[in-house]
Amino acid sequence: MAYLLLLVGFVILIKGADLLVEGASSGAKRLGIPPIVIGLTIVAFGTSMPELIVNIFASTRGNTDIAIGNILGSNIANILLILGISATIYPLAVKRSTTWKEIPLSLLAAVLVAFMANDAIIDGGTFSALTRIDGLVLLSFFIIFLYYIYGLSQSALVENAEAGIHKRTLPIALLMTFSGLICLTLGGKWVVDSAIAIAKTLGISESLIGLTIVAIGTSLPELATSAVAAYKKNADIAVGNIVGSNIFNIFWILGISATITPLPFAPILLRDIFMTILASLLLFIFMFIGKKHLLERWQGVGFILIYLAYIALLVTQELGVS
DSSP states (O other): OHHHHHHHHHHHHHHHHHHHHHHHHHHHHHTTOOHHHHIIIIIHHHTTHHHHHHHHHHHHTTOHHHHHHHHHHHHHIIIIIIIHHHHHHSOEEOOHHIIIIIHHHHHHHHHHHHHHTOHHHHHOOSOOEEOHHHHHHHHHHHHHHHHHHHHTTTSHHHHHHHHTOOOOOHHHHHHHHHHHHHHHHHHHHHHHHHHHHHHHHHTOOHHHHIIIIIHHHHTHHHHHHHHHHHHTTOHHHHHHHHHHHHHIIIIIIIHHHHHHSOEEOOGGGHHHHHHHHHHHHHHHHHTTSSSTTEEOHHHHHHHHHHHHHHHHHHHHHHHHHO
16 A cells, blocks of 8 residues: 555656646746746756655654655766666766866765765764754755746756747636645655655655655656657756756755755765765766766666665665674
């Protein structure tokens, strides 16, 4: 029953995000709000809602391993699995600004978490956690990132994001928005509840569930968006969607989660932070290997193989601990 509830939860969660984005965007357009504002707020935030809702439920219930594992696992899957699949479908040309600004910013986000979450190592204490102060620092970086995005407000990426907005009647738009919020809440609750139940039934850690099943499930919207964009040879959306999502995940969602309640940081999660850093670093290095600013098919296959090896390592270590 828990597995069925998890699957249904993911479906409702993703559908809820879709309804929220479409309803809110349509309503904003009907009210005469500028398209750029819609693109920078509703569309951008809406695509991160599955991770955010799951993390809010996990944080408020004290299931911090799921909250942290969801974000780290999503960021690892975004680069190694989703970009790997997308590049295998079609080589992805990457803009110079993405190579020199956005990819390094996603790397900086991961490095910041590594420092913030390791108080015991850095300060010589006995307890490691992402505190409320750490959360506020992450949110401050997120505001800086939004300011940077505003500077790119006329870019093709934002224009493409705005192009699909339908101008529905206001009552329909409001109905879709509230329906989306209800679906997100219900789906998020089911995902967290079933993930906890599965972890207890199988005798495995909540962090493993968060890093794998929950992380991949909440990344399904990014997978669909980037894979379709790659198939249509629209590399800007395929790459920008992933890199932007990773920055959102750490600065916005992990920042909100840590501000709601401090997130105790298990030492084993250092492995996953380093994997997040490695994935971002590899993406940056690949921009200068082979054809510059191009993620080629062989690099995409390499990403997928690294991700499979990482999952195998997680399972092996979990079985070893058990």
